Amino acid sequence: MRDKSNGSGANPGANPDDLQKLADQVQELAKKQQADNDLILKEIGKLGKVSGSSSSPVHKSTPSVTTNAAAGGSTAGGKESGYEHKVAAGDTLLSIAKAYRDQQGIKVTSDQI
Numbered sequence: 001m002r003d004k005s006n007g008s009g010a011n012p013g014a015n016p017d018d019l020q021k022l023a024d025q026v027q028e029l030a031k032k033q034q035a036d037n038d039l040i041l042k043e044i045g046k047l048g049k050v051s052g053s054s055s056s057p058v059h060k061s062t063p064s065v066t067t068n069a070a071a072g073g074s075t076a077g078g079k080e081s082g083y084e085h086k087v088a089a090g091d092t093l094l095s096i097a098k099a100y101r102d103q104q105g106i107k108v109t110s111d112q113i
Helices: 016-051 093-104
Strands: none
Touching: none
């Protein structure tokens, strides 16, 4: 073993056959990745058709946030204070939470909503 590693005629690099096998494997992997990408795009297209007509926007502009009462705690009579948001087409929990953070400086997550 020591003789082979010390260079007694052994080629320490890859031989041309090994390199060709590797190149073939890389090309096959690239073909599979392209097929996966095509499938993903096809499925996304299907989802777009299912979610509504092409004329309706997928994402709406930033929702507006209005204050109902001061945050944190209860008002007299035990009613909990909070914020109101009128949900519009295209609103998501994430977009609503972002609007509260950006417009009101309120740290809220979609889970909390």
